[in-house]
Amino acid sequence: MTDKTILEVTDATKTFGGILALNRVSFSVNEGEILGIIGPNGSGKTTLVNCITGFIRMNSGKILFRGKDITRKPPHKIADLGVTRTFQIMRPYFSLPAYKNLVIPLFSPRAKRTGGWRGGGKLGDRNTVGIDILEEIGFERDSFVPFKIASTLPTGYLKRLELARCLALRPEIILCDEVFSGLSMSEIASMVPLIERLQMEGITLIMIEHRLRELFRVANRIMVLNFGEKLTEGSPDQVMADERVKVAYFGSEDVEEVMTYA
Amino acid sequence: MDILIYGIINSMSLALMALGFALVYGISRVPNFAHGALYVVTGFLSWSLLRTAGLGYLVSILLAIGITGVLGAAIYRFILIRVRGMAISEIIASYAIGLAILEGLRWGGFKGMTYTLPVFVPGGIEIFGTPVDYHRLLIVLIGAAVIFFLWFFTHYTRLGLALRGMAQDERAALMLGIDSDTMALVAMGFGSMLAGLAGVLLLPLGNIVVEAGYNVLILAIAVCIVGGLGSWMGAVLASFLIGFAQILTVSYLGSHYQMVVALLAIIFTLILRPSGLFGRQKELEERV
Amino acid sequence: MEQKAASLRKERIDRGIKVRTDGIYALMSLRELAYLSVPRLLLIVGMLLLPFIMPGMYWQRVISIVCIYGLLALSFDFLAHYVGLVSLGGAFYIGVGGYIAAILNKWVGFSPLFSIPAAGILGGIFCTVLLLPCLPLRGVYFAIVSLMYPLVIARIIEALNILGGTDGIMGIGSFPNQWSEQYTMILLVLVFLFAMRRLVNLDIGLVFRAVKDNDQAVRASGMSITHYKAMAVFAASLIGCLGGACLVHIYMWSGISLFALDFSILPIAATVIGGGGTLVGPVLGCLILVPISELLREFGTLRIVFYSLILMAFIVFRSEGIMVYGQRKYHQFERWAKV
Secondary structure, rough: OOOEEEEEEEEEEEEOEEEEEEEEEEEEEOOOOOOEOOOOOOOOOHHHHHHHHHHOOEEEEEEEEEEEEOOOHHHHHHHHHHEEEEOOOOOOOOOEEEHHHHHHHHHOOHHHHHHHHHHHOOOOOHHHHHHHHHHOOOOOOOOHHHHHHHHHHHHHHHHHHHEEEEHHOOOEEEEOOOOOOOOOHHHHHHHHHHHHHHHOOOOOEEEEEOOOHHHHHOEEEEEEEEEOOEEEEEOOOHHHOOHHHHHHHHOOOOOOOOOOOO | OOHHHHOOOHHHHHHHHHHHHHHHHHHHHHHHHOOOOOHHHHHHHHHHHHHHOOHHHHHHHHHHHHHHHHHHHHHHHHHHHHOOOHHHHHHHHHHHHHHHHHHHHHOOOOOOOOOOOOOOOOOOEEOOOEEHHHHHHHHHHHHHHHHHHHHHHHHHHHHHHHHHHHHHHHHHHOOOOOOOOHHHHHHHHHHHHHHHHHHHHHHOOOOOOOOHHHHHHHHHHHHHHHOOOOOOHHHHHHHHHHHHHHHHHHHHHHHHHHHHHHHHHHHHHHHHHOOOOOHHHHHHOOOO | OOOOOOEEEEEEOOHHHHHHHHHHHHHHHHHHHHHHHHHHHHHHHHHHHHHHOOOHHHHHEEEEEEEEHHHHHHHHHHHHHHHHHOOOOOOHHHHHHHHHHHHHHHOOOOOHHHHHHHHHHHHHHHHHHHHHHOOOHHHHHHHHHHHHHHHHHHHHHHHHHHOOOOOOEEEOOOOHHHHHHHHHHHHHHHHHHHHHHHHHHHHHHHHHHHHHHHHHHHOOOOOOOOHHHHHHHHHHHHHHHHHHHHHHHHHEEEOOHOOHHHHHHHHHHHHHHHHHOOOOOHHHHHHHHHHHHHHHHHHHOOHHHHHHHHHHHHHOOOOOOOHHHHHHHHHEEEEEEEO
């Protein structure tokens, strides 16, 4: 893990009509680290992801990926550069089987260029590569699960499918929008090693989360947003010790018991 | 100078044609492709009432407009309401109805030069050295009155404010107790009456032909796209833009280029600024 | 699921023979092979035999017209149900393809053998370029623009009096004889029918379907929606323009009536009746609707009223369509089951 900056966001500002969703948010992400972005509901986290990945156009601000300006690029060009994202409201291709869901990202120019995950995009049959990726991501290979239609899969599998969709592009950054939400404790327990493995493969992760305990297990740094502004950033310990963060989440007093983490 | 005057007349005509469509789409997001058909139907209705039933001209016109309004509301209530929300089905269904009406009229024998409506006031005057007939002057005045009335209505009356609320944010309006189906019904009724008004105002300038229905549909859509689908102020502005552009090409290039102007206006708008002049960007793409 | 009484409900189950013909198991016995191949053979053989069955030259001409509408309906169904773009102006393709073929034939001197394919490709490019501005936008814009293009272009040709104006371009070469005309059309329809069915099952077909169902996910996967929509529009307009080119050579004349509403409305009605999404259904729908429309020709434009009302009824009441119903019955059976 080097300390090179891979993504730099400067003064991101976005208004929706009269609502200021993002107010001059600036931060940078180092290559290979896991940055967690937390904050109460409505603090602008998903808007930030949408802005970085090009789904929403910012009013002002700049976003640099490896020094290249990606501020005004359309979403597919940004994904083509290696900045991928998952969706908070899950969007698999519901009518297709799970492994067919991956055929589509494997068809993209980036997958053809980089050979896809484990080098299957260009040379291999996409169906087989799709099943391979699913196995990597935690679907049991010899079961019927990869062949089930996506609309019949439970949430845990669908979250992994979202990550698989990103992996098919051999990404450099994955912005995970609330991957832990909606999962049971055991499902999360099996997700955490997956996240750690992704980091070991060299992928930079930016994780937006509400489940703080699980996030703090994997994240290297945390950034806190509140009402569209960056409140603070630092290591998990530093952030949790900050009074302002507790006030942002809970209002004020007597939060000691609630904010414990392993 | 006559370019200015003819430009204003042409623009007002376009505005009258387009406002009905813009109103319906702006409020209920229903694209009413039967707009052109309603325009022509009003013409025929007033002709029939005038000639066959022998009613006075003013009475025939008002009655025809009223009937068209009811017709429009009926189209919504019995047909379009079932496909509400599915944009493509709404377009196909309203287009099919419009076609059925127009081609039915054509089959019924309403083609050719034999049907005309008389102008309101014969004769004309000279304004700054340009001959303008009274009827066209009336068109401009009535058009301006309609625009002002619309502005006043949607800003100061309860019903109008409810319609504006629906136009801006349907869900919020629903939560406030404004029923979207009733509003859409009202919108269709109003929009159809506006189409009818445009019909009785503009058809006396020529003959009542079925072709006019298609032309009106094309021009109304062109104006609304340029102005931004859903914004009636945008439609007014766009009708002036296109209106003057048409008059300019007519005087410098020849009178056949009007449709070309409309087509080019649509293409340029979609390429350069797809949301139109006043449209909202989020109209174009879905929310993430 | 309907319910007859509190304890019963209707369920649909795949027939045994359908399950047995999954994949390579279809080769198990003649019965399974027949289950799969008989419907397709019926279609192919039936269409190939049509010219022999039809009594008289008039009806044989009708077969060619059916095929042209069939091509249009095929392109409509592909765009609407596999890519999510509703093309309300099929007449646009016919007109563009027809005029280009007429120009290539009359003024450049190509024979029909070359002018038809060339018109298809050039027409496809032309139509795609003209439709390009509305591809990045929501589907509504495509519907609006495609509806308007034939209406506007017909009026422009008439007003500017170019390309023959209201008289049109006359004296275009035709097919050598009746049989070559009909069989060219029938083969074109069959070839494109099976080609499109194959296409939608390839990987790229999956991408098209993904663009229809979930375009945000496709964008997030690094693929440009506009690019794929443009490819699909090119394929569909190629097919439509080929139809237009053939039409011009059949009638030996090209004029504004190529942009007529029939060509826009009948394919949509045929698709809706025949079953949208099946690619075969629209062709079937044409086989039904075009003869009826010929019979109605003496009533003038009433036939358009007829298609419009049928179309509206189907859209509003959301019926399935013949092929969808047929396929369901063929592959599945229904029974009442205890809950």
